[in-house]
Amino acid sequence: MIRRMSDYPRTLLEFQYLFPDEAACARHLERIRWPKGFECPSCGQVGDPWRLQARPRVLECRQCGKQVSLTAGTIMHRTRQPLPVWFWAAYLVTTQTPGMSALQFQKQLGIKRYETAFLMLHKLRVAMVRPGRDGIGAKWPVEIDETYVGGATQGEGRGRHHKTLVVGMVEVLPRKKTLGPDPNLPSGQRPQHRGGHGRGFIAGRLRLQVIPNRKQETLEPTVLANIQKKAEVRTDGWTGYDNLHKLGYKHTAVPVQGDQSKTDQHLPMIHIVFGNLDAWLLGTYHGVSPAHLQDYLNEFVFRFNRRFWPMVGFDSVLKIAAQVDSLTYRDFYESEQRGVNSAEVNEPVPIG
Numbered sequence: 307m308i309r310r311m312s313d314y315p316r317t318l319l320e321f322q323y324l325f326p327d328e329a330a331c332a333r334h335l336e337r338i339r340w341p342k343g344f345e346c347p348s349c350g351q352v353g354d355p356w357r358l359q360a361r362p363r364v365l366e367c368r369q370c371g372k373q374v375s376l377t378a379g380t381i382m383h384r385t386r387q388p389l390p391v392w393f394w395a396a397y398l399v400t401t402q403t404p405g406m407s408a409l410q411f412q413k414q415l416g417i418k419r420y421e422t423a424f425l426m427l428h429k430l431r432v433a434m435v436r437p438g439r440d441g442i443g444a445k446w447p448v449e450i451d452e453t454y455v456g457g458a459t460q461g462e463g464r465g466r467h468h469k470t471l472v473v474g475m476v477e478v479l480p481r482k483k484t485l486g487p488d489p490n491l492p493s494g495q496r497p498q499h500r501g502g503h504g505r506g507f508i509a510g511r512l513r514l515q516v517i518p519n520r521k522q523e524t525l526e527p528t529v530l531a532n533i534q535k536k537a538e539v540r541t542d543g544w545t546g547y548d549n550l551h552k553l554g555y556k557h558t559a560v561p562v563q564g565d566q567s568k569t570d571q572h573l574p575m576i577h578i579v580f581g582n583l584d585a586w587l588l589g590t591y592h593g594v595s596p597a598h599l600q601d602y603l604n605e606f607v608f609r610f611n612r613r614f615w616p617m618v619g620f621d622s623v624l625k626i627a628a629q630v631d632s633l634t635y636r637d638f639y640e641s642e643q644r645g646v647n648s649a650e651v652n653e654p655v656p657i658g
């Protein structure tokens with residue numbers, strides 16, 4: 307039984323021992339949804355419910371007799387896949403460093419249709435965004451810059467492209483302040499990976515968001531939605547950031563003008579992040595659709611912010627999955643046909 311973080315599985319054998327069947331997964335999902343005990347959503351009765359042996363996903367209130375599905379209101383709502391498949395999916399996706407493509411995912415879990423595996427992965431990405439999360443930059447400076455994501459365009463003329471503009475924001479921490487004991491390791495030793503590319507500082511929490519342009523009216527709401535007020539922010543000399551000091555930020559702007567030495571000195575970490583993002587998208591997914599790029603950015607941010615403690619990701623995904631609504635086939639494929647990104651320009655959504 308899992309009661310604390312140290313109880314979470316660190317190996318495949320431990321995972322198989324803890325979650326061997328539908329009933330074990332249902333019990334754990336029940337504890338996640340009602341950590342203080344079952345509360346009937348119909349009558350409000352708090353107490354131990356009736357558990358139906360033939361239907362492990364269903365609980366029945368002892369007072370009013372109302373039946374409640376464990377997966378209702380979660381990313382697994384009305385799923386036909388067994389709960390162990392979802393648990394294995396969450397474990398594999400969050401603990402494997404490079405992630406998994408839908409084809410790998412389908413083969414590993416024995417899912418018959420590629421489309422099912424593809425949608426399950428996107429539902430898990432929905433559970434990689436914690437609702438009501440706080441902004442970054444409360445303690446450490448934040449670097450901000452933009453990049454284009456996408457491949458080269460051939461046969462459409464010089465200078466034309468179909469790349470997507472992405473803004474990135476990353477905390478910069480002194481190395482001595484970065485890493486505490488690893489809760490995934492029995493002895494609590496520090497991770498071996500030092501990060502920072504040999505520098506005296508390291509990247510902290512990250513945010514990435516798709517934006518339609520670099521205009522001031524686009525960049526300012528994005529910064530406000532992701533970075534706490536009074537934070538120290540560092541940007542290049544782009545005019546879209548000129549009013550950040552008026553919005554309550556300690557803004558330092560340096561016109562790098564393509565000078566690599568100035569970039570390395572003033573904005574080193576965000577460009578390392580952009581390089582890692584490009585390599586990850588190409589290496590794991592071999593390119594992604596612009597309509598769903600934000601979902602992949604969510605996954606990258608989720609992994610990046612938990613890169614030293616990957617086992618924490620499994621716990622995080624399950625807890626968020628129990629709080630957010632499911633993505634339907636219709637929602638997913640209609641947004642793809644419209645080419646709509648999951649983050650609206652006028653209502654930036656903190657991600658990660």
